[in-house]
Amino acid sequence: MDKIKKIFSCSKEEVVSQQEQPSVGSDVTPEAVDAGFHEFPDGGLPDGSRPKRKLSLPKISGKFAIVGGVVLLLFIVFGVIPAIGTYNSARKLSDSGKVFYQALQAKDLEQMRSSLGKVKEDLAGFDNSLGRLGWTRFIPFLGAYWSDAHSAAKGGIAGIEAGEIMLSTAAPYADILGLDGGAPTTDGGQKAEDRINFIVETIDDIIPQLDPLSKKTEVMATEFNKIDPGRYPKDFRGRPVQEPIKQGIEVVNQLHEFVSQGRPVLEQAPYLLGIKEERTYLFVWQNDKELRPTGGFLTAYSIIRVRDGKFEPVTSNDIYNLDKSFDSRIPAPDPIKKYLPLVNFWNLRDMNLSPDFKMSMDTFMEGYAKTGSPEVDGVVAMDTKLVVDLLEVVGKIGVPGYGNFSSEDDPRCDCPQVIYELESFADVAGPIVWDPVSGEIVYQPPNHDNRKKILGPLMNSIIANSMAQPKEKIAGIFEAGFNAIREKHIMFYFEDEEVQGAMEAFNLAGRIKEFEGDYLHISDANFAGAKSNLYVQQEVDLKVEPGNDGSTNTLTIKYKNPQKHDGWLNGPYRDWFRVYVPKGSELLDSTGSEVDIETSEDLGKTVFEGFFVLRPEGVLEVTLKYKTPVSKDDYKILIQKQPGTDKNPYVVQVGRDTEEFNLKADKELKF
Structure with missing residues (x-):
């Protein structure tokens, strides 16, 4: 029996060894040895039972077991435990972030300040727990994600500290900003005049806070820009991943740009608000429904005086009356001669031909100076988008003598009611017709006198209503103003260089900007007189094939007018278009233009220009294929938005990478 137990407990090698030295009477077969056990002649053990089969495992040496145990222990200590700690820290951070978001939604200043402090504490805890996983940064692939998380934490802490500065600075302006929990600036209901006075008196207190604020936002932007959204999936379990990361980084950069570049403007606030000396401004209304290079046809103007932040309308008039005072005999530029019917001279209303607003206003103001009109300190150009956005916040307003205006949809034009009314005041019965030789008005619509008066009172009413709104609406008013600035629906020009x-x-x-890299700006000019841009839609597709000696770009611009001809707002769209690309680019091929594409240089760019007519319910595509001097190394492109346009969809494909977006403001892309 002892021998049998020994046989079943031995290894295969020992079995083989025993086979080589068989004992007397042994019936062990080679097959049995290979199977790892003995087979007795009767198929069982001497006692009649069958043996249990037992497969032996290799013995683990003591040294190997010790090393394996140490590795496992290290993994638990430096991997599992820190990972659990990081996960728990992330959950705490998420919870405190939700509390802050609720305070933000409630516009509760004190709750925002206290909850932001808790977010900062939890984010610091998350960063510390993340540091215990710092060894992973040396691991290929995994290390990049640790670095991203660490950069996000560092940038987030800097962002929170910037937020603390902003909330502290905003406290005295709580009522004006529409926040709860701050000290009221007046006793009870604050009037528009009180708000303006308070801003004027305290604006100098804000400037010293900009330096520390800018330093914090710079750290925040630097850290977030280290994150590469391209290494993340586009979505996970049906939820977008890559796009929110891109948008977050873009918002961070915009915030830093707003803070760092906003200081010079804030320092000029006493000048702009007429605190030390009264200022006079020329407000020019650009009709973006009749698109021109700087945003729209120069349809009307107002003279406004500003003293201690208070606006006083002086006069409001029609651009045609200003042209009558100008009495131009300047020959019209070639594009006007070729594409704008019956216009032989260069009038003030057509002097915004350059897509660079300053260049256009330089030309315009030279002519304005010859009209005998009041001298002005600057020009403010606005289009209808800002008016509509402000009315969406404040609601319907009344303008004495002209009725009510709102942003509600008007079925007569499928557009905001204020747009329909402004266009009605402008030329409901048709355009003004001038004699090209004498300059006299041959025909004018019945309400021609109204349109020269409406814009000044309308703007004054909007400003007064905006400043008198309850604080619950103030944030929306600021947002509308900020968007108008960022999206070029309002622009400024001053003679003073500083x-x-x-x-x-x-x-x-x-301004049209200088840029080291690829560049694109599309400038359209409606030379038809109708308001077709109320309906014309534009889609842009750019395909870039980067190379060592430059890139080959294929630009497709799709124009569509889905509405029927009405003889007033909608009619043939006569478009003089220009495409600004990097200087030195060469046109390879083109389609869609009714005239040969001309190549020239302007504003430090190469320009391709052409012309077409798009009729109501029509679709047309312009395609340009061109070679640029931009190489594939660190490829980037700046796309500058034309003022007066709104959220045109773009698709930019560089090699295998694609970006899709609506162009709301100038946009830089890196691939």
Whole structure:
């Protein structure tokens, strides 16, 4: 029996060894040895039972077991435990973030300040727990994600500290900003005049806070820009991943740009608000429904005086009357001669031909100076988008003598009611017709006198209503103003170089920018007289094939007018288009233009220009294929939005990478 037990407990090698030295009477077969057990002649053990089969495992040496145990222990200590800690820290951070978001939604200043402090504490805890996993940054692939998380934490802490500065600075302006929990600036209901006075008196207190704030936002932007959204999936379990990361980084950069570039403008606030000296401004209304290079046809103007932040309308008039005072005999530029019917001279209303707002206003103001009109300190150009956005916040307003205006949809034009009324006041019975030789008005619509008066009172009413709104609506008013600035629905021009420089630094001056890389700006000019841009839709597709000696770009611009001809607002769209690309680019092929594409240089760019007519219910595509001097190394492109346009969809494909977006403002892309 002892021998049998020994046989079944031995290894295969021992079995083989025993086979080589068989004992007397042994019936062990080679097959049995290979199977790892003995087979007795009767098929069982001497006692009649069958043996249990037992497969032996290799013995683990003591040293190997010790090493394996140490590795497992290290993995638990430096991997599992820190990972659990990081996960728990992330959950705490998420909870405190939700509390802050609720305070933000409630516009509760004190709750925002206290909850933001808790977010900062939890984010610091998350960063510390993340540091215990720092060894993973040396691991290929995994290390990049640790670095992203660490950068997000560092950037987030800097962002929270910036938020603390902003909330502290905003406390005295709580009522004006529509926040609860701050000290009221007046006893009870605050009037528009009280709000303006308070801003004027305290604006100098804000400027010292901008330096520390800018330093924090710079750290935040630097850290977030280290994150590469391209290494993340587009979505996970049906939820987008990559796009929210891109949008978050874009918002961070916009915030830093707003803070760092906004200081020069804030420093000029006493000048702009007429605190030390009264200012006079020329407000020019650009009709974006009749698109021109700087945003729209120059349809009307107002003279406004500003003293201590208070606006006083002086006069409001029709651009045609200003042209009558100008009495131009300047020969019209070639594009006007070729594409704008019956116009032989260069009138003030057509002087915004350059897509660079400053260049256009330089030309315009030279002519304005010859009209005998009041001298002005600057020009403010606005289009209808800002008017509509403000009315969406404040609601319906009344303008004495002209009726009520709102942003509600008007079925007569399938557009906001205020747009329909403004167009009605402008030329409901048709355009003004001038004699090309004498300059006299041959025909004018019945309400021609009304349109020269409406814009000043309308703007004054909007400003007064906006400043007198309850604080619950103030945030929406600020948002509408900020969006108008960022999206070029309002632009500024000043003779004073220092003030003009401040406007340009904050991208308020509508300049065509210099850029090291690829570049695109599409400039359309409606030379038809109708308001077809109320309906015309534009889609842009750009395909870039980067190479060592430059890139080959294929640009497709699709124009569509889905509405029927009405003889007033909608009619043939006569478009003089220009495409601005990097200087030195060469046109390879083109389709869609009714005239040969001309190549020229302007504003430091190469320009391709053409012309077409798009009729109501029509679709048309313009395609340009061109070679640029931009190489594939660190490819980037700046796309500048034309003022007066709104959220045109773009698709930009560079090699295998694709970006899709609506162009709301100038946009830089990196691939």
